[in-house]
Amino acid sequence: MALGMAAAGLASKAFGLNQPAPQINGESEKLLVKNPELPQPATFDRLPLSWYKATVKRLKERVGEKGVKAIVLQNPWNIIYFTGLFHSSTERPFYAVFPVDEDALYWYHPGLDRDLVTTWWSTENEYYFDFFHAEGGHPEQGKVATGKTVDLFVWLLEGLKKRGFADKVIGIDTELPPSKLQKAKNTLPQARFEDISDICLKMRMVKTPEEIALTQRAMNYFSRIHAFARDYILAKGTDATDFEVGEAAREYGTNLIMQDIKRDGRPHTAVGIAVNVSCRTGVATAYPHPNQFFHKKIERGDALQVSGVVRIGGYGGELYRYYQIAPWDAHREKLWEVVTECVHIQERESKAGRTCAEVAAKIHQYQVKMGVAKYIYHRPAHGEGMEGHQAPWLALGDPAVLEEGMMFSVEPGLYDPEKGFGYNPSDNLLVTKKKGLLMSLVPYTKEWMFLKL
Structure with a gap:
């Protein structure tokens, strides 16, 4: 289904009767990555x-x-x-x-x-x-x-x-x-x-092929939800609040997924489904786990995060992107670039046989080398499962050995509360023999995340 007409219909609800809906053009979906290494997505809604x-x-x-x-x-x-x-x-x-x-x-x-x-x-x-x-x-x-x-x-x-x-x-x-x-x-x-x-x-x-396929299906949907959110931000710009972006993306994603789920309203169908999407902009991005409610107008110069979890049949994962709205300075650009390189370090290093501590150390060593130590607040990632956070932990103190089929979040975030911004990504990473596979289709590029409104 093309983003255009469906997205515009959903967006109109988010704005209310007295406000014109933004024109969602669907251009962001054209930028989604086509990665032939990714597993084939499941065609079933839950494990048999x-x-x-x-x-x-x-x-x-x-x-x-x-x-x-x-x-x-x-x-x-x-x-x-x-x-x-x-x-x-x-x-x-x-x-x-x-x-x-x-x-x-x-x-x-x-x-x-x-x-x-x-x-x-x-x-x-x-x-x-x-x-x-x-x-x-x-x-x-x-x-x-x-x-x-x-x-x-x-x-x-x-x-x-x-x-x-x-x-x-x-x-x-x-x-x-x-x-x-x-x-x-x-x-x-x-x-x-x-x-x-x-x-x-x-x-x-350690996930089986069936679990991996169901996860890939969820991540494919989630990637399209992120494309919608990006288009929404570009269309509505500084007239939108972060709350509005999150709610519109959640409604779009729910309808996108549920149109494909076979169900009769009775138990045991449409199970394990979660479409949790949120957005925060400005100073709220400067804290790893902020405790304030997100309801702020998007402003030029803001850091902005679209985040959440999507699951089908209990399987899926996190997917966050860390935007910077123009204008930006060299300090922000540097932190964004370090975060992005750390994503790729985790991707390269997360091969079977490595320990969690070894991969975490590679990421933290790069952060320290780049002079951003004071902006580090947490480990790079956690294991991912149905409950969300699951062992093992990509942390300096975890000697667990990575095995094929394990899954992790991807969160080498950096935060500057003094300047009022932070960047924290996430994805669902699948451990393989050669490297970690990022299961989303959403790019880690400035083209995707550096926006002019």
């Missing part, structure tokens, strides 16, 4: 159930080496990753249980999610009414009771006992605190609990 079952099989093989006979998942990201059940995480305990020697999935969950659970992958399920759960209290079954509060961890343990795991090794994706270990000892004195959180995390850190 067969992928989750194959992934659980790999998990069983790995934990089986530790003698584990039952797997208990309670981390919501692990539950989504291994079962495919997208759900809301609150104070309500939610558990997925896999017997290692059976092809089964048992759920222990809050009652409000019973329809989600039973219409997805489920062998059997047990649920409590809500948190706090009163013993015997099930209003949905006509049983209204107050009284003893059920300990929902003990309730899970009793469920494991009923399923024959009272004297087995049970793998759980967390390090149990002393209070829960004591409950486990009291309820299942012959069982042994093994922390398998590291195994789960390492599997999530």
Whole structure:
């Protein structure tokens, strides 16, 4: 779909009835990079159930080496990753249980999610009414009771006992605190609990071809959203606020993506979708994590950032671009150039076999060499996953070795609060044998980011 007519329609909503919509000409999309090295984007909207079952099989093989006979998942990201059940995480305990020697999935969950659970992958399920759960209290079954509060961890343990795991090794994706270990000892004195959180995390850190393809699809959409945002800024100029730019881009991106998503309004379709786009201009760019609301008119001379996260089926990543609105001086141009070169250093150095610390050091060494040390505020990048920030960390203190299939943000930003500006990029970088692949199509050029309004 061409940007022109669709974008103009969306833009008119953002301006209200009394303001003319800017003419979005779609020229920015012509500048998007065509990189033949990038993976082919997925044609599916979410990973298929067969992928989750194959992934659980790999998990069983790995934990089986530790003698584990039952797997208990309670981390919501692990539950989504291994079962495919997208759900809301609150104070309500939610558990997925896999017997290692059976092809089964048992759920222990809050009652409000019973329809989600039973219409997805489920062998059997047990649920409590809500948190706090009163013993015997099930209003949905006509049983209204107050009284003893059920300990929902003990309730899970009793469920494991009923399923024959009272004297087995049970793998759980967390390090149990002393209070829960004591409950486990009291309820299942012959069982042994093994922390398998590291195994789960390492599997999530290295993406499969299907995950990579879905990520590429999300990044392709996100690149077009950035093209729209750039056109919007050029069209509306100093009449626009940063808030307006972000909202218009978010609406455009949502419609762009959702027109392609197969859905019927019921659960398990259109899952894991996020279109979070924001814009900040002027002094707000001078702080890595500013705490002020962004609602400022764009002015000539501003640094401006368009940023956010887009995901489809849980997969995608960050994509930020760091603009400079004319006029600019040599100081700003130098910091922008150092940031941009650091992006390419991360791209070149992020090959399998390097350590996170080695790549981080290369970037920081260049920053120091260029005399911009005082403007450094943070590590160059973090690992990228469904939850956003994910291990490993591109930091001086992380000895983790990069592996093919890992993904990272790209954030060698520099900030000058005294002068009231900063530049922080981001992208989704895929580690390969030879280098890191920047998965977006948005250029890192002055043509793209140095704008005259």
